[in-house]
Amino acid sequence: MVTKATVRKLDDYSLELTEGTKKMIFRVETNQKIKLKTAPAKSSNSYDAPNDGVTIIGFETLIPASTQVNYCVKLIPQKAKAKYKTTPLKEWNIKIYLSMNKIIRYLAFLLLSFTVMSCDSSDEMKDITISPKEEVKPQVVKVFSHPGILFTYEDMARIKEQAFYYAKPWKLSYEMLKGHANVNYVVQGPYAEVERTEGVNSPAAGAMSSDSQMAYHCALMWVITGEQRYADKAIEILNAWSGTLTALIGGDDMLMSAWYGFNLINAAEILRYTDAGWKEADIIQAEKMFKEVFYDLIKDWKRGRAGNWDTAITKMHLAVGVFLDDKEIFDRAIAFYNSTTEGSNGTLSKNIYDTGQNFESGRDQTHAQYGIGGLAESCEVAWKQGIDLYKSMDNRLLKGFEYMAKYNLGNDDVPFQGNVYGNSISTIDRGNLQPIYEMVYNHYYNRKGLSEAEVEYTKKAVDKVRGQGGESWNAQCLGLGTLLFNESK
Secondary structure (H helix, E strand, O other), X not given: OEEOOEEEEEEOOEEEEEEOOEEEXXXXXXXXXXXXXXXXXXXXXXXXXOOOOOEEEEEEEOOOOOOOOOOEEEEEEOOOOOHHHOOOHHHOOHHHHHHHHHHHHHXXXXXXXXXXXXXXXXXXXXXOOOOOOOOOOOOOOOOOOOOOOOOOHHHHHHHHHHHHHOOOOOHHHHHHHHHHOOOOOOOOOOOOEEEEEOOEEOHHHHHHHHHHHHHHHHHHHHHHHOOHHHHHHHHHHHHHHHOOOOEEEOOOHHHHHHHHHHHHHHHHHHHHOOOOOOOHHHHHHHHHHHHHHHHHHHOOOOOOOOHHHHHHHHHHHHHHHHHOOOHHHHHHHHHXXXXXXXXXXOOHHHHEOOOOOEOOOOOOHHHHHHHHHXXXXXXXXXXXXXOOOOOHHHHHHHHHHHHHHHHHOOOOOOOOOOEOOEOOOOOOOOOOOOOOHHHHXXXXXXXXXOOOOOOHHHHXXXXXXXXXXXXXXXXXXXXXXXXXXXXXX
């Protein structure tokens, strides 16, 4: 492409374009080695226009034989104000908004095609020395959809519309969210090290739990209201922790990574792709935190522990894969979820028996629900990227939810297979329904069209905790399912 802007290198994959008071980031997203290229647009032919002050920018890359790779070129306005920030939802044409997103993606593809062709033909272009982020083996690379952890642009438009109409069944969920998201919230962290052991929070762990939830909820309120103050608060929290955090420690270190990290990374994904004003340098800093602190801690799971650990870790794997555009991380999590040979009680087959019983059903009902809730959230992240984990093993997840809901709604006629937790199903915390059911009910009933009989008990659980605040609205269970995941019309 050509530009009259002043061009400055920001990092290995990004250029800053400045013209007067306006700035834009030219960013290439790929896991391949590239060379950013610049050159004056001046022609050596006397009959051509001089093109004074015009610069050609692009990149060069080497594609290994017999491989397919993808490059996503983004032009990111700095401090841009999205229209939906000032336009009331009732004035929106949702269909036009969604169509524009598709048009923008297509234009980005055309831009990429032009850039690659231009770079091949110019011998005079000046090299900018670039080194790859990491050594990459040739592979078929998937371009991730963004935003795309728990929410797409289409999801955001739906949630905004549902909140605006302020009608059942979404009213209660929105009231819960609005009551919790607080732009005057005083950030409790950050800390360089955060410790949690045997369920006991240190001051630092308590701070991270509170801050991560607030970042997530403020990011959601930013989507719904378009009020910059909510985005600013979420950004403040993310920047504080990403600029300070170096380690999660203690016996529950991996749980913190999965629980608190999942809140933070969902907030980050929303802010990154909604013109929230989050600076590129701060985004890069957050990427580093998610990779080196959160992911590096959990990259090999916690095999041998209670199942809810690894189900939570899996959803974080998937989220990190999406946020970092890392196919290897994402694919490892998909394989782990579906594995029948992994020595972990957190895979689908080991966490939910073919009868629907959960591995921790003999321990207590809270941890058992945490386990299947983590599996459901993994399914939802994969769904946003075009992969249907919900249907794995003949809808095994639904069997688990039906079993869990049936027993916790007071029905005793459920089968039980003894394991390390004993030979009888536990009555501890029975009836304390966690906010995990709406997401699953929505998928199987609203999306896939299963009958009411097939989702009977899951539906009854949804009705009982409508709004999805549940008994424990915390970092373990995201909650707010009625507003966020109920796609009924």
